[in-house]
Amino acid sequence: MTNYSGVSRILSSYLGQENGSETAKTPDNFGADIFIDDFEDEFPMGDSADTEGWTPESRRANEGRPWGGKFGDRPKVHEVNQPVKAQERGWRLLDLHPNRNHKEEYYRLAGTPAELRILLQLVRATREMVGKNINFEEWFEQWEKGFPDAKEQRNGNFLLTGDKQWDRIKKPESRPRFKEWTTSQQRIDWGFRVIEYWRDRSNESDSVVLSGTDLQLVNHVIQIEYEAGGSNSKNKNGNWPPLKGQPQIKLYFLGDNKASAEISLRIMDKTDDPKNPLPKIDKLDLKNYARKIKELFAVPSLFVWEKGREVISYRNRWQGFEGWYLCKNEAAGRALLLKLLAITDSVLDEASIRLSTAPAGTFPTNPPSVFVLGEEVKSEIQRPVVDVKFHRAEIMLPKLKTPIALVEKSHIVYQ
Template sequence: MAGGEIVPYQGAAGVLSTYLSQENGSASDNTPDNFGVDIFIDDFEDEFPMPDSADIEGWVPESRRANEQRPWGQQFGARPKVHEVNQPFKAQERGWRLLDLHPNRDHKEEYYRLAGTPAELRIMLQIVRATREMVGRNINFEEWFKLWQDGFPEFKENRATTNFPLVGEHPWRGKTENKPRFREWTKPQQRLNFGFRTIEYWRDRSNETESIVLSGTDLQLVNHIIQIEYEGGGAGASKNLNRTWPLLKGQPEIKLYFLGDKKASGEISFRIMDKSDDPKNPLPSISKLDLTKYARLIKENFAVPELFTWEKGREVVSYRNRYQGFEGWYLCKNETAGRALISRMLAVAGHQLDESSLRFTTAPASAFPADPPDITVLGEVIGQNADRPIVDVKFYRAEIKLSKIRTPIFLNERARIVYE
């Protein structure tokens, strides 16, 4: 029906002809919009904002971002840009249209050339955009690095009790002049040609002599940098940075044993990093006087005025600082119990707690039930012991293991110093 007039049915051929005419445009009609994709492109670039009359108050915040000038979750100036390569009249002659999609109009080096009818282009534009988000190509390295080097100051909501302050001393390095930096090696055209970029990265911008070359996509570079920060960078980085975590193997190891009711027990250990019993090791040789000192410190921290109680439970308190000789996680009732345990071990090794090395992880009670149900194996009902039981265990004894001596050397038994 058009203008009140009933349009007669034209048959299947007529319907197809009308559809193709709308898709390909009319050679006699010079109006570009009639080609069928221009209006769609305008809305696509702005992520299809709803009209002012639409009721979007009840929508979740992310679904309202287009109407809040944040199309596709980006700043308005960084929204996509679709550039028309062959104009509508030329496209009408050939039967298809050619477009270049720039997912971020501020970064022209990334683009995707698309060709097809308007219906095909509408589908392809949305598929390319969605695929980028699913594979992580939507990450912009420069924007990420600005936040990284400053310790993510915009992320404030859950940092009331963080180990990393928002202001003052730099959270990654201690001082702002020590924050990381990078230098771009590849030009925009090279990044486009090769599909990756190469940078030179400094963990500490004040130290010009220690840098490492990183290469990959923006997402891969982010992963590289995080790995270097928390894991020392691996063998490739150690050659350039000369700054990796020290090895724990071969260093003197102190072990502490705990006992509780109903056969409950516990065992923890840490390494002494400033002494060695290996003549080839350049560190000072460990002495009998050192062993006496460790035994005395163990007694002071774990046996007097009463035996120290390790409150074991479902939660995990981990402490990773190889420079201090620690790389372990401990099951505790809560963070306070974990801190108490780790602090006393550190005191024996002659160190203080480093907050940046401490992590606390909670576990739901349903994951580790106190009374797990029985199971049936080969027709027999088998009772199951609780994983991560909540139990108190008290300090029982301590020993030290040296790499060149096969048997451990006993240091303490409860409040009594065995090695003197």
């Protein structure tokens, strides 16, 4: 007869460890309860000798900064079903809050304690690798003040004091601010948040709505600051930068039945005016514009602008745009804008886009004829749905009387 007492003892011991019972007498009990306590504190070493040879950065847990944050911001693991219920079902259920002060972010994990120990560490590592560990509120607290805590290596243009400091930082009343639009439950359900952002908190009329994860919001705010991305972004004088007087690139398109169209954009970071402090535009710049236009609009084939009845407008003078364009649909309009912005290496700003659709029947494909001086005259089709191909491009310099040809179809003219 086989004796199973040894196997039973081993399984009982393993079950006791998996249950993580506080009353277990086994000295090597590494159950979930003991692991969780150390996990929340990032496994601090009790004896300083155990950390000999560690880098200063890796000692943060022993310095009361578990996982690189404040002690009060460390993770929190909440047990949903207690050990008794877990023994009945064969697994335990935990909620991991990466930051115990932000209950809206949590991850529900289930398994045996051995499995949970792996899952907890995988979730934590994954958040750090994808940037999910960034907390927007903490980042913004540093951002609005100009990162004052980053001062040890601060010897560049942006000093904590001096004329080159961001102007709004000198005056707390003009610093940026944001307002949360989403509730904690919406952030859980949607997986993103929505905020309203002001570059200058004293100007209530100048704001932009942003959405995304915390990391995406950081990128949005930085883009608005350094690329002037807000729909109402203004310069330090409170006005849009003027377009008149800036170099202007014009693109011409042709289609069937004599259909034609043209688009223009301004170069905002160059000038041909000797009195203007901007860098002076030169022949190399023109060659670069010609090369980019050819690559964007003529290679491998001529770009097709799908014109139609819908209107997509883009107003961002900082990027040299203030106009509207007829298109078949939003996708066609965005495709055109992306090409135009790429000429000057600009990035599409969502806050600057407006799309409008004409009511059905407003622009008929076969408009009725009208009588003029007693004679019937055929009406022209307004906003026809037609494809036009890129034909040529030129640049106008305000100080010159004639335009300079850049590209003709797929050939660079300016050499």
